[in-house]
Amino acid sequence: xxxxxxxxxxxxxxxxxxxxxxxxxxxxxxxxxxxxxxxxxxxxxxxxxxxxxxxxxxxxxxxxxxxxxxxxxxxxxxxxxxxxxxxxxxxxxxxxxxxxxxxxxxxxxxxxxxxxxxxxxxxxxxxxxxxxxxxxxxxxxxxxxxxxxxxxxxxx
Amino acid sequence: xxxxxxxxxxxxxxxxxxxxxxxxxxxxxxxxxxxxxxxxxxxxxxxxxxxxxxxxxxxxxxxxxxxxxxxxxxxxxxxxxxxxxxxxxxxxxxxxxxxx
Numbered sequence: 001x002x003x004x005x006x007x008x009x010x011x012x013x014x015x016x017x018x019x020x021x022x023x024x025x026x027x028x029x030x031x032x033x034x035x036x037x038x039x040x041x042x043x044x045x046x047x048x049x050x051x052x053x054x055x056x057x058x059x060x061x062x063x064x065x066x067x068x069x070x071x072x073x074x075x076x077x078x079x080x081x082x083x084x085x086x087x088x089x090x091x092x093x094x095x096x097x098x099x100x101x102x103x104x105x106x107x108x109x110x111x112x113x114x115x116x117x118x119x120x121x122x123x124x125x126x127x128x129x130x131x132x133x134x135x136x137x138x139x140x141x142x143x144x145x146x147x148x149x150x151x152x153x154x155x156x
Numbered sequence: 157x158x159x160x161x162x163x164x165x166x167x168x169x170x171x172x173x174x175x176x177x178x179x180x181x182x183x184x185x186x187x188x189x190x191x192x193x194x195x196x197x198x199x200x201x202x203x204x205x206x207x208x209x210x211x212x213x214x215x216x217x218x219x220x221x222x223x224x225x226x227x228x229x230x231x232x233x234x235x236x237x238x239x240x241x242x243x244x245x246x247x248x249x250x251x252x253x254x255x256x
Contacts, residue, residue, distance in 0.1 A: 008164070
């Protein structure tokens with residue numbers, strides 16, 4: 001046992017933090033994008049199953065939950081990851097986040113597909129800003145039955 | 157010059173020079189650019205490196221008298237002057253010297 005550890009047992013050293021909340025550095029807008037796509041899918045289902053009260057109740061519940069997940073995920077990346085220096089590259093970051101918050105709330109209040117599509121679009125813009133801040137190129141794909149594009153990172 | 161105390165690092169924003177778990181001594185000394193210092197902000201003691209001195213220009217702005225711009229060595233895992241702005245000299249406990 002070294003001297004410092006012995007000293008620490010006698011009189012513990014003060015703690016000095018060398019990190020933010022947790023130094024994970026793990027941020028990814030994909031969870032927000034998945035949630036936005038889910039909101040869109042639920043909105044489409046609701047339009048198709050209008051006469052089935054039970055189905056609509058379930059669909060609305062999932063739509064509500066995922067709109068809130070989307071907002072939460074965006075807020076965390078916006079607040080914890082992005083720094084003022086990123087604004088030079090993405091000057092419309094704050095406005096985009098504001099649009100997402102508004103679009104997600106509207107997607108909760110309503111069930112029209114257009115509102116949900118606006119949410120997906122705004123979250124995709126945010127994802128482009130996020131990956132752009134890391135110097136990672138992006139591409140668009142339509143991997144889900146919503147047939148709405150999602151922005152994905154291109155690492156190779 | 158006097159010793160402020162012994163401290164142990166928690167977190168990785170100052171690796172590899174000050175890895176998590178390492179011990180250091182904090183001493184009240186004049187602060188120069190490049191020094192690693194302990195900043196006490198909102199009751200939390202943080203390890204940061206001084207990047208800007210009062211009167212010097214950082215990101216197009218001149219630091220006011222008594223204010224220092226501090227950064228973590230690993231920007232991706234550090235909350236520093238980019239987030240909370242420049243810190244006042246009163247918020248800097250002292251310079252650190254690694255013991256282990």
